[in-house]
Amino acid sequence: MNLRSLWGSPGERGSAVFLALLVLVALLVPLNLLFPPSSPLHLPSYVLTLVGKYLCFAMLAIAVDLVWGYCGILSLGHAAFFALGGYAMGMYLMRQIGPRGVYGDPILPDFMVFLNWKELPWFWHGFNHFPYALLMVVAVPVALALVFGWFAFRSRVTGVYLSIMTQALTYALMLAFFRNDMGFGGNNGFTDFKEIGGLDLQQDSTRVLLVMISALALAASYIGCRLIVESRAGRVLRAIRDAESRTRFLGYRVESYKLWLFVFSAAIAGVAGALYVPQIGIINPSEFAPINSIEVVIWVAVGGRGTLHGAAAGAILVNYAKTFLTGALPEAWLYALGALFVLVTLYLPRGLSGLWPATVKAR
């Protein structure tokens, strides 16, 4: 397990390119603050937000690719972990609003005052502390993944059954979070955030910082996943993907491998969600919608399943296309996305990054 393996084999050269690009983003974005807003080199703040959003989605795509591409677990509920991380961060951000809310209650968020609640529910305690919130960002998705995965993998729920179960999971969570009684703001969710760790969220400098952190977090999760898949355990995972029963008969504890990979992946998704919320400025139950999870799978499929960097690239490309098309031709977006699903699965089973080695071989 050494870092050299990151760019050892020819297929993994993409990772060097990918990491270099991320470092470039992390370094170049702060330069933005040097240019005055009038300069043509200055990026407007909505572009910064978009870049940050794409980076978070790329992290989510990497998390899905890790379990799907390397272990054959097609999770159609990963957006649930993303949203849970986002909600944990959102709770911290809500507490940070303090008395600046519409109703001016120093403790209770606006929606609780509106529902005529008298005190903070127990699960809200502690979220005014940043380290606690950061812990929860990871702990809540991990706990859910642990419980769900422990049950599912131990009883050998596989293939499409598992996919449908994960989808039911995120659907149930969506219904639950839509309820006002849950204490998570019902269908409005959380919004109107003011500051994070004492920094004003409307400031360009805060945005730049968040984009940098997102780029670094993406790089870190990429390296983490890469180390896992290149390790001995990674070989076992691929063996599970290709022939689960055989791997089990060889004496490997398939359930444990799957479970820990699933949990790690959920943690990455949670962090991605936590970075997403302060940049976008809102979190609501629609993040749990089953379609979101399926869209993530498409990003991975488009970029190339089982490559990690391909998944990240797919996320960024598809989302850029979405931003562009929903702006230019709103009607066309769903046609384009639908056609993308069909064409990629029919003609590009290895995604866009599948094109690359093929050309190398052709030469």
Added chain:
Amino acid sequence: MYIRVWSLVLALAAAQPLAAQMPDEALRSALGGLSEASYPDKEAIVTRLGEGGHQSTNAILTAFLEDRLYVRQRDAAVFIVQSADPALTSLTLIDPVSLKPAGSEPPEAMTKIGTNNRLRRVLRTTVARFALTSPDPAVRLNAVTEMQRSLDDASTTLLRERAAAETDPDVKAEIDTALALAALDGGDGNARLEAVSTLGRRGTPEVRNRLASLLEKSEDGTFKEADERVRAAAEAAVSRIDSMRRLYGGVETLFFGLSLGSVLVLVAIGLAITFGVMGVINMAHGELMMLGAYTTYVVQLALPERTGAAVLIAIPAAFVVSGLAGVLLESTIIRRLYGRPLETLLATFGVSLVLQQLVRSIFSANNRPVATPPWMSGTLQINDVLAITLNRVYIVAFATIVFVILLVVLKRTRLGLDIRAVAQNRAMARAMGIRSAWVDAMTFGLGTGIAGVAGVALSQLTNVGPNLGQSYIIDSFMVVVFGGVGNLWGTLIGGLSMGVVNTLLEPYAGAVLAKIAVLVALILFIQRRPRGLFPQTGRAAEGQS
């Protein structure tokens, strides 16, 4: 509301026997007396009108009872007004003798003919007498139920007279109930005992409360009902009625659950074919149902006057539309992806997005109105306690029919034989000369066609919009997985039990929590039995993983 009462009154008036009729002039002069009369005089006039038997009497007295009898100040002529709503700026007048429209007047120009409690009682009795002799049993039944609410000596006498002549069993039973209710207030202990035993056979809330009131104590600690035997009988009757209400309440909940379950079975049964028999994860299943629902809408547009016929025509039409779409889908996309279930899932999801957007582009993103045929609305009154809305009955029947047809197709036809052969062992089936590609297309077309038929049913239950399919897709997959893939009976039992459990939980947890609980329970269930309620066994099961 007024219009409905009004048309009832007109019907009643028209139904009066023509014999021994008071002449129009006599009626008019009697009415003329009303405006100046004192209450006792008014009472006398009302009695005279009742005895006179003019065909408009009933309408006049009903209007009087409802404070809709007015005098025009200018000429002291009496009119019925169509509605005395104080918000109206002009009153529509009706001539009381001919019952024809007679223009309109501003409210200031009219004075209401007042009533008092005593007069109203007389009026009610007189009106009830008219209703009780109506040839229509429904009107008579209505009159008796109305009289039960305020029983007095006069109405009891009326009812007793009528009881002897009544032939309709429902009306007779209702009259007996009314007489028994009245007898409870009487002094004779044996009569009260008899009344309690009569009432014990009924189950309406009014009867139950009346019986329960016999068991109450007055403020001084003595029982309101002095006779011990009557109390004992009343107690037994109340507990019998209560247990009956519980029983029928359970039956009703069960039926609600079954109807919800039937919806689930309908939406899942097509999937049981495509997913269960063929192993294709068709995420566009919901959108094929949506196509069926929109087909209903289009057929109704073509036949705007015949809603019922349109719905019936829509069933085969939706089968064809969705079935053809399915065959097209199978032969262009799914065929290339056999053996790669996860890829099929993604490709068909893409198709579902395209279909949704297609519908948005053609029909707009708003929900489309689909009318319910008149024979599908209304309720079925089974007894005092149990009433079931007709559309639930229809949905259960429809689901049953679709299920039986599907079962017959699979078990009794050549196509069904081919389908099962290919599902069990494709290579062997091909060796026997079955064109497996053709069978695949037909199977998929059958499954998606059923989805279209389910869409017709959904168009009667929910909003027809581009998101119709999405809201059912998870449910339908859960039903199929719960029941056991590749097993139609599993889908039936899975769907029905999910529906019943959901309905049972709803009163305690609310609709959303019940749904969440069912989902979580299913997730846990699949952990225990990963292959569902009725797992496939044998070679086919091995090949599925």
